[in-house]
Amino acid sequence: MRFSTITTLITAAFGLVAAAPVEEPPVQKxxxxxxxxxxxxPNTVALTFDDGPYQYLYDIAGxxxxxxxxxxxxxxxxxxxGCIYTAANKxxxxxxxxxxxxxxxxxxxxxxxxTLNWDQLHDQFWRVEQALQRITGATPAFMRPxxxxxxxxxxxxxxxRGQGIVLWNLDSGDSAGISVAAQKQRYTDIANQHPSSIIALNHETYASTVWEVLPHAITTLRNAGYSFVTVAECLGLPAYQSVGAPQTGSWTC
Known part of the structure; x- marks a missing residue:
């Protein structure tokens, strides 16, 4: 007998009102x-930072x-x-x-x-979408695998799920552990090559990215004539599927 059937019988027997289960909203094909x-x-660069929220988030913005x-x-x-639902991370x-x-x-x-199946993929997508909706009120229109x-x-x-997949055409190499000098050189090289546009992959989790590579990247790319934009702006598309009010509550991972 299915769990839902047992629940229905128990609630009917004791005159209880069953709470509606909290489920992921249905998705459309x-x-x-x-x-x-x-x-x-053209002439735009989108600086992107993966793997947060992490301790260097405010430093990167600074x-x-x-x-x-x-x-x-x-x-x-x-x-x-770390869990996105800690007070500091929220x-x-x-x-x-x-x-x-x-x-x-x-x-x-x-x-x-x-490596994941259909249900596992939806779980990976849905849980972080829900977290961003709760914290900011916005439903993301982009994801990075x-x-x-x-x-x-x-x-x-x-x-x-209504999301575009964003990769990159410049990997700073921070997550691969290459030297700061080599990371800086990658930015110098792509500025010299001067492609029409750049989506640059960086990570929040490395102090050297913040204090050493990022200032060099900005100066080098600006001197090459690029302007700095978000991913959505560089693609000419909305950043979010919807924008509403954030929620208040206590959630756990």
């Missing part, structure tokens, strides 16, 4: 998600502002380096959003999405 690794607007940049995109996990995510930076999904637990790993099933799930 849509076309597979588009995959982006370049901007459509360095951006100190260098005259007020646009960047943060791809947040729900429970990777405050940080809300602060980033309120200050005009774009927030987007990096999935719940940073799993390799290409951990490790850049995706397949057709991931595209189908992202499409069903």
């Amino acid at each position: 849509r076309a597979p998600a588009a995959v982006y690794s370049n901007c459509v607007n 360095v951006l502002w100190e260098n005259g940049v007020n646009k960047a995109t943060f791809f947040f996990n729900g429970n990777n380096w 405050a940080a995510v809300k602060w980033i959003y309120d200050n005009g930076f774009q927030v987007a999904s990096h999935t719940w637990s940073h799993s390799d999405l290409s 951990p490790y850049g790993s995706y397949n057709n099933l991931v595209r189908e799930v992202a499409g069903a």
